[in-house]
Amino acid sequence: MEKRISGNDIRVLLSRNLKYFRGRKNLSQFALSNKSGLAHNFVNDIENRKKWVSPETIAKLAAVLDVEPYQLFMGSPLDDKQTKRIHTYLDEISERFSEVVGDIKESYLYAEKKAGKGRS
DSSP: OOOOOOHHHHHHHHHHHHHHHHHHTTOOHHHHHHHHTOOHHHHHHHHTTSSOOOHHHHHHHHHHHTSOGGGGGOSSOOOHHHHHHHHHHHHHHHHHHHHHHHHHHHHHHHHHHHHHHHHO
């Protein structure tokens, strides 16, 4: 059976992630409110799950925190070490993929060239 997420679960995610990303940027609630153009009480109420936010507010908060808006709703935000590890892994996969494609291309061109020579 599929687990349904409740509105309260989403508020918990937003609250936790907002605090996490604010901490990563070393911002107080007051500093975040100033930079985002939101009232300090409103930022406090969001973090304490007392108020909900509009898409525009989510965009403002995400911009100040240097995250994508969807990251404010992720199950577990990644720390810098995890993010770096993922980027390294993706770079390695990309590099290996390019090597494999290059090998296949060479084999294909070699086979085409060999087949062309055989017909002459």
